Every structure is written in C-alpha cells, then in structure tokens.
Amino acid sequence: MTEEESNNVALLEKGYAFWNQSKADCEGVSCWMAxxxxxxxxxxxxxxxxxxxFTRACRSKDEVQSYFQELGKDWELLSYNADEFIAQGDRVVMLGSCxxxxxxxGKTVKSPKADVIRMRDGKIVDFMEFYDTAAAIAGAT
Incomplete structure (x- = not known):
C-alpha cells in the first residue's frame, strides 16, 4: 500500500470509528463534514x-449537511461497523454493516454496507453508499 493509500485509510478508519461511537450525533456529523x-x-x-x-444526490458540503440532518431526524443509529478497507490509488472501499x-x-433495519470513496489531498471528493435499500424503505414506511 502506498503512503497516500495508507493515509486515506487511516483518515477513514478514524471517521467511521467516531461515527459509530458517537451514534451519529452532531459531533459525528462534524467529523464527517471535516x-x-x-x-x-x-x-x-x-x-x-x-x-x-434524504438520500438524493448531493453536490456540495451544504447539501451533505442537509443529508445528515434529515437522516438524524428520521433514523437513530444503533451500530455501524467498518470491518474492512480496500485501497487502490485515490479510491477506498469500506465493507461493513449497520x-x-x-x-x-419504530422498525429496526440491519444491512450489509459498502461505501466507495475517492479522496483528494486527504478529503473525500466522491462518496457512493450501497446497502439493502428494500429493507431501509420498508423500515421507513
């Protein structure tokens, strides 16, 4: 793994660990926003x-901030486990569950989770999340 790949993984490992620990509170959101x-x-x-x-495409930090606000309004985080990180060049894939x-x-939804992330200069420039959308939609209705 190159130094850039290693640095990107280290940044994301910390972000995901804090997200889980904070249970997606304001500090957890602030960590992602940074x-x-x-x-x-x-x-x-x-x-x-x-x-x-709230899952509509976002094209700026302000729109992502709204994503997190709407997510927190509707959903309570119970657990978020980032189990594995795979890095190649400026891309990092996180595999886990939530x-x-x-x-x-009041419905609980558990799902495998995969995030595909592209980094530039230690910042996330592209993020795509994959999870059981059928279960999430059923949990919301």
Whole structure:
C-alpha cells in the first residue's frame, strides 16, 4: 500500500470509528463534514426514493449537511461497523454493516454496507453508499 493509500485509510478508519461511537450525533456529523472537500459528490443507492428522500444526490458540503440532518431526524443509529478497507490509488472501499431504528415507525433495519470513496489531498471528493435499500424503505414506511 502506498503512503497516500495508507493515509486515506487511516483518515477513514478514524471517521467511521467516531461515527459509530458517537451514534451519529452532531459531533459525528462534524467529523464527517471535516473530511469532505467543498466540491464533494455524495450519492446513495436509494437515490431519493419514497421514504428515503434524504438520500438524493448531493453536490456540495451544504447539501451533505442537509443529508445528515434529515437522516438524524428520521433514523437513530444503533451500530455501524467498518470491518474492512480496500485501497487502490485515490479510491477506498469500506465493507461493513449497520443497524438503524426509524424514529417514526419504530422498525429496526440491519444491512450489509459498502461505501466507495475517492479522496483528494486527504478529503473525500466522491462518496457512493450501497446497502439493502428494500429493507431501509420498508423500515421507513
């Protein structure tokens, strides 16, 4: 692993660990916001589907901040495990799992999780998350 790849993985390992520890509170969100470039592209597999509107594509830090606000309004983080990181060049893939409880329905959703991230100068410039969207949408309705 190159020094850049190692540095990118180390930054993301800390971010994911703090996200889980903080249970996605304001400090956890602030940690992620500090990792983002100003021109970040942030996407989610649900892509703004009914019940998951907060997952629409984001094209700036301000839009990602709104994503986190809407996520926290609707969902309570129960666990977020980043089990493995794979790095190649400016890309890092995180493989793990997560569990969330919908604040309105009371339903709990557990899912495998994969994030594909592109870094530039120690900042996230592109983020795409993959998870069980069918389970998440069912949990939200």
């Amino acid at each position: 990792l983002l470039s100003d021109d970040v592209q942030w996407r989610s597999l649900a892509a703004g589907a009914a019940g998951m509107e 569990a969330w409880k919908h604040r309105g329905t």
